[in-house]
Amino acid sequence: xxxxxxxxxxxxxxxxxxxxxxxxxxxxxxxxxxxxxxKGGGIAAMQKLMQAKKGIVPFAPPFLRAGKLLIAQTPNVLxxxxxxxxxxxxxxxxxxxxxxxxLTALDVxxxxxxxxxxxxxxxYYEDQxxxxxxxxxxxxxxxxxxxxxxxxxxxxxxxxxxxxxxTASYADLTVFQVLRGLDYAFPNGMKKVSRRIKKLRDLEARxxxxxxxxxxxxxxxxxxxxxxxxxxxxxxLDRP
Amino acid sequence: xxxxxxxxxxxxxxxxxxxxxxxxxxxxxxxxxxxxxxKGGGIAAMQKLMQAKKGIVPFAPPFLRAGKLLIAQTPNVLxxxxxxxxxxxxxxxxxxxxxxxxLTALDVxxxxxxxxxxxxxxxYYEDQxxxxxxxxxxxxxxxxxxxxxxxxxxxxxxxxxxxxxxTASYADLTVFQVLRGLDYAFPNGMKKVSRRIKKLRDLEARxxxxxxxxxxxxxxxxxxxxxxxxxxxxxxLDRP
Numbered sequence: 266x267x268x269x270x271x272x273x274x275x276x277x278x279x280x281x282x283x284x285x286x287x288x289x290x291x292x293x294x295x296x297x298x299x300x301x302x303x304k305g306g307g308i309a310a311m312q313k314l315m316q317a318k319k320g321i322v323p324f325a326p327p328f329l330r331a332g333k334l335l336i337a338q339t340p341n342v343l344x345x346x347x348x349x350x351x352x353x354x355x356x357x358x359x360x361x362x363x364x365x366x367x368l369t370a371l372d373v374x375x376x377x378x379x380x381x382x383x384x385x386x387x388x389y390y391e392d393q394x395x396x397x398x399x400x401x402x403x404x405x406x407x408x409x410x411x412x413x414x415x416x417x418x419x420x421x422x423x424x425x426x427x428x429x430x431x432t433a434s435y436a437d438l439t440v441f442q443v444l445r446g447l448d449y450a451f452p453n454g455m456k457k458v459s460r461r462i463k464k465l466r467d468l469e470a471r472x473x474x475x476x477x478x479x480x481x482x483x484x485x486x487x488x489x490x491x492x493x494x495x496x497x498x499x500x501x502l503d504r505p
Numbered sequence: 506x507x508x509x510x511x512x513x514x515x516x517x518x519x520x521x522x523x524x525x526x527x528x529x530x531x532x533x534x535x536x537x538x539x540x541x542x543x544k545g546g547g548i549a550a551m552q553k554l555m556q557a558k559k560g561i562v563p564f565a566p567p568f569l570r571a572g573k574l575l576i577a578q579t580p581n582v583l584x585x586x587x588x589x590x591x592x593x594x595x596x597x598x599x600x601x602x603x604x605x606x607x608l609t610a611l612d613v614x615x616x617x618x619x620x621x622x623x624x625x626x627x628x629y630y631e632d633q634x635x636x637x638x639x640x641x642x643x644x645x646x647x648x649x650x651x652x653x654x655x656x657x658x659x660x661x662x663x664x665x666x667x668x669x670x671x672t673a674s675y676a677d678l679t680v681f682q683v684l685r686g687l688d689y690a691f692p693n694g695m696k697k698v699s700r701r702i703k704k705l706r707d708l709e710a711r712x713x714x715x716x717x718x719x720x721x722x723x724x725x726x727x728x729x730x731x732x733x734x735x736x737x738x739x740x741x742l743d744r745p
């Protein structure tokens with residue numbers, strides 16, 4: 266089966282977590298909105314499904330079409346894909362643990378978004394810059410250490426090199442992406458945190474070196490971080 | 506099996522979504538942090554598990570102990586409980602749809618929280634009141650109509666009286682709780698929205714009348730909404 270991913274074509278965003286899972290597994294997929302409209306792609310194809318008059322309708326991208334299934338909400342898409350892509354162990358306890366960790370990593374993504382849009386997603390960043398500076402400060406000094414400290418501790422208590430133990434899961438890919446995003450958005454803030462997350466940094470390198478993922482990260486399919494995405498580099502929001 | 510729920514004892518919060526599921530099913534459970542410390546309860550019992558040196562460690566409440574399993578993150582707890590409590594159909598498409606809807610409802614919960622804490626969870630509301638007013642305004646005028654409009658449309662396109670069709674699921678309970686919370690926090694704001702969400706209001710009444718849930722809602726086990734919780738009534742944040 267060829268999976269169809271629907272997500273904004275110009276950013277990594279939450280869709281990147283799905284892309285990472287598909288790429289790591291070498292799954293066949295189409296990143297629909299990145300195709301030209303003449304090939305059934307573009308944002309229009311995505312929005313059409315969000316305005317469907319019957320069946321399951323997503324609230325927002327990313328969503329995935331897998332045969333007859335239409336699956337929306339990032340953690341839900343990962344929940345569906347992971348067992349099919351070999352990205353989660355078979356036993357229920359491990360699956361619940363993976364989902365818990367991925368949901369927690371996605372909470373970081375949400376909070377990272379709100380550093381540049383603390384007041385309203387409908388307003389420009391420039392119109393909430395003052396508030397963004399305050400929110401980013403508390404995010405960098407309180408939230409990042411708390412979240413990353415939690416994942417570091419999970420690795421310390423793991424029986425292997427990955428969050429769940431000896432085998433990689435989508436939780437590792439998700440935490441990897443969070444680290445890359447935070448590094449992009451808050452390079453100074455992360456410099457200060459990094460010496461306390463050595464195991465996480467090892468995990469990040471281990472994930473980045475997975476052969477298929479390394480090829481993906483070096484390819485043009487990996488959209489660079491940018492200031493339309495969730496993780497944005499605004500120097501004024503970073504630690505000085 | 507007796508489930509053990511761990512959550513803050515003085516608020517509804519995210520833990521309420523787990524309580525609603527357990528209560529609706531008439532499941533045996535203990536709300537551990539609400540028990541006296543002499544009976545192994547209290548917040549200390551909860552925090553002890555969050556500082557465990559091995560096994561699965563939650564990042565934050567709520568979490569559930571079910572036999573040997575420890576399950577954290579609200580949607581994850583619901584994902585685990587729902588099939589056991591008869592709160593989701595057996596087929597995969599319906600389960601994924603339920604999870605998607607519950608995750609979307611939980612996004613509303615997150616955004617409702619941020620109306621009174623737009624800058625930092627570590628600061629008092631009073632110290633971010635100015636920003637809270639701005640965030641609440643955009644939440645009421647843009648986000649509430651968008652989210653509730655989405656759920657209303659899901660009901661319109663449903664083949665039955667519930668979000669998934671003819672049988673109730675934990676998605677309905679979650680959306681019910683979101684409506685009750687929004688009504689508490691933003692009574693004026695919701696008055697304006699209510700005429701456009703007639704099917705949602707019917708759903709809310711249908712859920713509230715489920716016998717076990719009605720008994721729970723009328724009991725002392727249902728903690729009243731209050732200004733320590735996620736949905737808070739601050740008149741200055743509501744529509745005038």
